[in-house]
Amino acid sequence: MDFFIQLFTDPVTFWNSHTLLIAQIGINSIIASSMFIVLYSGQLSLAAPGFMAIGAYTSVLMDLYWHTPLAVNIAAGVALAGVVGVLVGLPVLRLRGVFLAIATIGFIEALRLGVILNVPITGEGLGLKNIDADPLNGIYLVLVCLAVVLFLIWRLTKGRLGAAWSAIRQDELAALSQGINVARYKMIAFVLSAVVAGFGGALEAHLQTFVDPGDQQYGVTRAVQILSFAVLGGSGHFLGPVVGALVVTTLPWIFVQALNYINIVTGLFLIAVIIFRPQGIVGRGGLAIIRPAWWPRRDRVRAPSPG
Amino acid sequence: MDQQLLNAIFIGSIYALFAVGYTLVFGVLDILNLAHSAVFMFGAALTYSLVVNHGQPFWIATILAIAACALLGLVIEHVCLRPLRRRRAPPIAALISTVGLALIIVAAIEQGQAGTLFGWLWVDGGNSVTFPPGTVPNPTWHVGDLTIEASKVAIIPISIALMLVLGYVIRYTQVGRGLRAVAENPRAARLMGLDVDRMISLTLVISSALGGLAGILFGVALGDISPYIGRDNVEVRGLAVIVLGGMGSVPGAVIGGYLLGLIEVLALVALGSSARGGVAFAALFLMLVLRPQGLFGAQLRERI
Numbered sequence: 001m002d003f004f005i006q007l008f009t010d011p012v013t014f015w016n017s018h019t020l021l022i023a024q025i026g027i028n029s030i031i032a033s034s035m036f037i038v039l040y041s042g043q044l045s046l047a048a049p050g051f052m053a054i055g056a057y058t059s060v061l062m063d064l065y066w067h068t069p070l071a072v073n074i075a076a077g078v079a080l081a082g083v084v085g086v087l088v089g090l091p092v093l094r095l096r097g098v099f100l101a102i103a104t105i106g107f108i109e110a111l112r113l114g115v116i117l118n119v120p121i122t123g124e125g126l127g128l129k130n131i132d133a134d135p136l137n138g139i140y141l142v143l144v145c146l147a148v149v150l151f152l153i154w155r156l157t158k159g160r161l162g163a164a165w166s167a168i169r170q171d172e173l174a175a176l177s178q179g180i181n182v183a184r185y186k187m188i189a190f191v192l193s194a195v196v197a198g199f200g201g202a203l204e205a206h207l208q209t210f211v212d213p214g215d216q217q218y219g220v221t222r223a224v225q226i227l228s229f230a231v232l233g234g235s236g237h238f239l240g241p242v243v244g245a246l247v248v249t250t251l252p253w254i255f256v257q258a259l260n261y262i263n264i265v266t267g268l269f270l271i272a273v274i275i276f277r278p279q280g281i282v283g284r285g286g287l288a289i290i291r292p293a294w295w296p297r298r299d300r301v302r303a304p305s306p307g
Numbered sequence: 308m309d310q311q312l313l314n315a316i317f318i319g320s321i322y323a324l325f326a327v328g329y330t331l332v333f334g335v336l337d338i339l340n341l342a343h344s345a346v347f348m349f350g351a352a353l354t355y356s357l358v359v360n361h362g363q364p365f366w367i368a369t370i371l372a373i374a375a376c377a378l379l380g381l382v383i384e385h386v387c388l389r390p391l392r393r394r395r396a397p398p399i400a401a402l403i404s405t406v407g408l409a410l411i412i413v414a415a416i417e418q419g420q421a422g423t424l425f426g427w428l429w430v431d432g433g434n435s436v437t438f439p440p441g442t443v444p445n446p447t448w449h450v451g452d453l454t455i456e457a458s459k460v461a462i463i464p465i466s467i468a469l470m471l472v473l474g475y476v477i478r479y480t481q482v483g484r485g486l487r488a489v490a491e492n493p494r495a496a497r498l499m500g501l502d503v504d505r506m507i508s509l510t511l512v513i514s515s516a517l518g519g520l521a522g523i524l525f526g527v528a529l530g531d532i533s534p535y536i537g538r539d540n541v542e543v544r545g546l547a548v549i550v551l552g553g554m555g556s557v558p559g560a561v562i563g564g565y566l567l568g569l570i571e572v573l574a575l576v577a578l579g580s581s582a583r584g585g586v587a588f589a590a591l592f593l594m595l596v597l598r599p600q601g602l603f604g605a606q607l608r609e610r611i
Contacts, residue, residue, distance in 0.1 A: 044399060091596040092592075092596060094599075095599055097398075098333075098337075098339055098554070099554070099595060099599055101339075102546050102550055102591070102595060103591075103592055103595040105543060105588075105591075106547070106588045106589070106591035106592035106595065107592055109543055109584065109585075109588040110585050110588035110589045110591075110592055113584035113585040113588065114585020114589060115585070117584075117585070215538070215539075220542065220543050221538070224341070224402075224406050227402065227403070228403050228406060231400065231403050232403065260418050261414065261418060261424070262414075263410050263411070263413070263414030263417075264410070264411050264415065264418075266407070266410055267406075267407040267408060267409075267411035268407070268411065270403055270404065270406065270407030270410070271386060271387060271404045271407040274391070274396070274400050274403045274404045274407070275390045275391065275394070275404065278391060278394050278396030278397065278400045279396075
């Protein structure tokens with residue numbers, strides 16, 4: 001409870017003492033948003049940690065060897081993630097549902113265990129030391145980037161692209177018969193998600209003094225965690241993944257009393273939320289549960305959440 | 308090389324036994340049960356704990372642990388899957404609820420230390436332990452330059468026998484027909500008077516008992532029991548196995564298990580130990596891209 005009391009009574013101290021937590025929430029939100037793009041277009045892709053690893057390693061390596069400025073590093077990481085996204089997307093996007101999920105798991109684990117842990121330049125299992133990391137001041141950059149990413153995704157889902165993705169998610173065959181180029185729009189979603197994930201990974205590497213090739217960071221565990229942000233928050237609305245990332249990342253601070261048993265609390269929380277709100281916290285009806293009664297609402301038929 | 312081949316067969320048996328449970332649930336429910344690797348770990352950890360901390364004979368510990376894993380299967384069904392089916396949630400929701408249960412099981416073992424809440428279950432926290440010598444019967448023979456340990460060799464007949472029994476049950480008995488009917492079309496099965504919920508509970512019980520047994524065999528043969536053996540050794544490899552064999556196909560999972568064991572040992576011999584993991588996933592990725600229905604899968608249906 002102290003957590004919330006401090007948040008409301010003394011926001012300045014709260015900000016100063018929880019800077020790293022807030023930055024991590026921002027990073028997780030960006031990456032959950034990358035997961036949102038693929039889920040919104042009806043694809044269960046778990047490739048995000050792989051693209052994060054590409055973004056992170058590219059930007060840190062460029063900094064270590066060429067001493068280029070941060071913006072160039074991040075741009076290079078994002079570009080490489082996008083290129084790999086195209087190369088991976090071409091063969092795997094023919095797959096659907098769980099098959100796509102498993103193929104992308106194959107991709108991230110082959111990248112982590114096969115490439116990152118075996119190529120000397122990445123520091124192999126020992127990881128990379130990031131000498132120019134800036135954990136404290138990086139938070140402003142993260143929050144600005146989060147706002148930009150969210151604004152872009154919001155605009156995209158409202159436009160032609162979003163309508164096409166929504167149609168594909170609800171019924172691929174019907175979308176195809178309406179003249180929507182399904183393969184092309186799926187590819188756009190996959191590559192865009194790769195770019196956002198690469199961006200998030202590069203930003204995260206900028207905040208951490210050490211790039212760790214562990215399972216918690218770029219492996220299946222991370223992929224499932226990001227999926228839980230997106231699904232728990234609700235994958236039918238662009239704010240859903242952000243809410244999911246916010247809630248799940250702050251759980252250890254909310255249930256401080258749980259101490260070592262925090263994973264048990266997290267597990268119970270995941271099960272409870274998904275059972276009582278299978279469509280996610282910001283699920284069907286958008287922000288219905290937190291929207292006040294006097295707030296003007298537009299009545300229209302909402303699309304079911306993906307899946 | 309001969310020794311390596313023997314290793315390939317016995318690690319393949321463990322993969323196969325684990326993946327049969329995985330694929331059974333996917334075949335019947337079209338759901339990936341991500342708590343399966345936690346059940347694998349739970350079986351091994353509980354057996355160790357019963358033998359070492361509670362002084363039970365190995366065989367009794369094994370039976371109790373398998374029974375506990377079967378019960379855990381019922382928990383998965385009643386806590387994670389049935390409420391979601393009642394609410395017609397999308398299948399992606401079941402991924403999250405089973406991950407939640409896996410988190411709970413792993414955390415319970417991980418936090419188990421003498422005198423804590425889970426001290427009765429496990430006392431070694433996050434450490435890796437091995438059965439003390441003498442607690443598990445393990446005669447060893449030397450044939451030529453091969454070392455044959457009973458604990459490793461026994462895995463092969465045990466898994467093959469179990470998989471044959473399972474194959475017989477599914478193909479020729481009333482219960483097996485029921486399972487196949489539910490897998491084919493749950494609504495039609497219900498209309499034919501089948502108790503679909505009971506069939507699904509049964510699937511989870513069989514699947515979890517097999518997963519727990521695979522964990523026990525792994526713990527005995529490799530002498531490595533920790534809260535993370537499920538996550539590190541079989542969670543993703545199990546996926547690779549069921550994809551190699553064809554999702555939902557039980558014989559496919561068996562062949563896939565041995566195939567993955569073989570691929571990994573070949574990679575180990577040809578490329579060195581660091582390439583072992585990467586090669587398995589590259590194989591998985593290629594298989595999905597080239598032949599997504601697997602070696603023995605039926606025609607690919609749209610599933611999510």
